[in-house]
Amino acid sequence: MTTAAEKRSFDELTLGEGVKLEDLLDREALAEILGSAFDLFRMTLRIFSEDGRLLADAGREIELYTYLSGFRATRLAIDQMIGAVKAKLPGPEGRVTYRCATGAEYQIVTLEYDSRSMGRMILGPYLPAEAQGIAEALLALDPNLDRAKANELFLRLPRASEESVSKIAKHLSGMLELVLFAEHRALLTSNMHLASVRESFRDLEDKNQKLQVAYDRLKELDRLKSNFLATVSHELRTPLTSIIGYSEMLVEGLAGELSGEQREFVQTIREKGEQLLALIKGLLDLSKFESGTMSLRKNNAEVAKVVNEVVSTLQPGALKKEVRLEQAVEAGLPRLWADPERLRQVLLNLAENAIKFTPPGGRVTVSAALGSMDAQPPGDVGGMVLLGTKRTAVEFRVSDTGIGIPEAERDKVFDAFYQVDSSSTREQGGTGLGLSIVRRLVEGHDGTVRIESNQPTGTVFVVSIPVRRATIA
Numbered sequence: 515m516t517t518a519a520e521k522r523s524f525d526e527l528t529l530g531e532g533v534k535l536e537d538l539l540d541r542e543a544l545a546e547i548l549g550s551a552f553d554l555f556r557m558t559l560r561i562f563s564e565d566g567r568l569l570a571d572a573g574r575e576i577e578l579y580t581y582l583s584g585f586r587a588t589r590l591a592i593d594q595m596i597g598a599v600k601a602k603l604p605g606p607e608g609r610v611t612y613r614c615a616t617g618a619e620y621q622i623v624t625l626e627y628d629s630r631s632m633g634r635m636i637l638g639p640y641l642p643a644e645a646q647g648i649a650e651a652l653l654a655l656d657p658n659l660d661r662a663k664a665n666e667l668f669l670r671l672p673r674a675s676e677e678s679v680s681k682i683a684k685h686l687s688g689m690l691e692l693v694l695f696a697e698h699r700a701l702l703t704s705n706m707h708l709a710s711v712r713e714s715f716r717d718l719e720d721k722n723q724k725l726q727v728a729y730d731r732l733k734e735l736d737r738l739k740s741n742f743l744a745t746v747s748h749e750l751r752t753p754l755t756s757i758i759g760y761s762e763m764l765v766e767g768l769a770g771e772l773s774g775e776q777r778e779f780v781q782t783i784r785e786k787g788e789q790l791l792a793l794i795k796g797l798l799d800l801s802k803f804e805s806g807t808m809s810l811r812k813n814n815a816e817v818a819k820v821v822n823e824v825v826s827t828l829q830p831g832a833l834k835k836e837v838r839l840e841q842a843v844e845a846g847l848p849r850l851w852a853d854p855e856r857l858r859q860v861l862l863n864l865a866e867n868a869i870k871f872t873p874p875g876g877r878v879t880v881s882a883a884l885g886s887m888d889a890q891p892p893g894d895v896g897g898m899v900l901l902g903t904k905r906t907a908v909e910f911r912v913s914d915t916g917i918g919i920p921e922a923e924r925d926k927v928f929d930a931f932y933q934v935d936s937s938s939t940r941e942q943g944g945t946g947l948g949l950s951i952v953r954r955l956v957e958g959h960d961g962t963v964r965i966e967s968n969q970p971t972g973t974v975f976v977v978s979i980p981v982r983r984a985t986i987a
């Protein structure tokens with residue numbers, strides 16, 4: 515079974531029942547063809563569509579008809595006659611001659627294309643070879659008619675033999691058929707093009723729909739994963755805090771003195787517990803970001819204090835690894851509208867990495883200075899970036915002389931669980947969560963973070979946090 519739409523597109527491709535003469539040829543083109551034929555043959559010509567609508571005509575005003583229309587009875591006769599000519603069908607032969615009330619003749623010819631009738635062409639009125647004068651019966655209709663004048667106007671009609679009119683008709687139909695052929699071909703080509711475009715469009719729509727379904731499903735899975743992560747992390751945290759708490763009590767001898775080895779073992783349990791707790795906190799942070807429930811407790815944070823805390827927290831570890839850890843904070847920095855706890859977390863993560871990926875003998879510096887940044891975070895194309903507007907920012911730099919991060923990896927290291935796949939990274943341990951949390955925390959402060967190379971070796975992480983106008987001194 516074919517659907518209506520399929521049938522329509524089939525009709526468009528072949529010359530189905532739907533296609534009409536006027537679809538293939540516009541009226542102007544038809545009028546032009548008829549006009550030049552009239553100039554050549556002096557024969558009035560009309561073309562009608564299959565359903566009887568006049569599509570084009572060429573010829574002068576017929577003075578005889580104008581004159582006869584001035585009298586009631588002859589006007590009626592002329593109207594009737596014109597109606598009869600229009601209604602006359604050429605029949606199976608495709609051609610018929612019609613003698614009208616005045617004695618003049620018309621020839622009505624079928625316009626054929628592709629073995630199908632596309633409309634009619636009417637040639638005339640013309641005088642057949644034997645016509646001597648206007649029909650008596652018509653003149654008798656009104657006594658006021660000027661017979662001589664009517665006859666004179668009648669004789670002004672072009673004279674042609676039936677044979678030559680047939681030749682003109684044949685010539686014209688042949689020409690129209692050629693034009694129709696060319697137009698039909700153009701129509702077919704454009705319809706085929708349309709059909710193929712439509713087909714690709716349908717295909718695309720189909721694929722789009724499938725993609726949307728897959729996307730929705732992935733989103734749902736992602737949401738489930740975040741929920742799962744959040745619940746599991748939360749549930750792990752409580753027993754873990756107990757494990758750490760009890761091992762601390764054991765180390766402190768609250769349950770009796772421990773032997774040296776026992777103390778060492780319990781100490782290891784405690785350290786690993788702390789590591790696990792840090793990981794769980796990271797996961798919790800990440801799921802909070804994903805569910806949009808991370809809340810920052812912003813107030814006027816003092817930059818020098820935060821940097822100092824970070825450096826003193828990490829100093830013992832750095833000393834142990836023989837990495838020099840230094841700080842350099844510009845004097846007179848404005849306070850930042852930030853969550854100091856989270857700002858500390860950002861710098862801790864960066865400095866921890868810097869120490870981790872710097873071999874002994876190297877140097878890590880945490881610095882803060884006044885700088886500037888684009889008025890809006892990157893990605894906001896419609897915003898102020900285009901205007902090149904800058905705003906004041908505090909620029910934190912955590913630089914190290916370590917192994918460095920290759921250019922191609924600099925975007926990826928901010929993805930959760932991503933670690934540069936080199937043996938040195940693997941040796942250092944870690945889960946690859948630190949930087950993904952850093953980036954989200956920085957963005958939560960409308961800031962940006964980027965990676966630069968240190969000279970001659972190492973990495974610099976640059977964090978810019980905008981300064982609220984009111985806090986600029």
Ligand SMILES: Nc1ncnc2c1ncn2[C@@H]1O[C@H](COP(=O)(O)OP(=O)(O)OP(=O)(O)O)[C@@H](O)[C@H]1O
Binds near residue numbers: 946
């Ligand atoms: N200062 C650095 N120098 C060289 N490579 C670095 C530096 N900081 C980060 N990286 C690379 O980026 C990766 C991702 O860092 P990220 O802090 O996210 O994870 P991690 O330190 O491996 O684990 P975690 O922070 O979760 O303990 C690191 O594994 C390392 O390959």
Ligand SMILES: [Mg+2]
Binds near residue numbers: 947948949
């Ligand atoms: Mg890290």
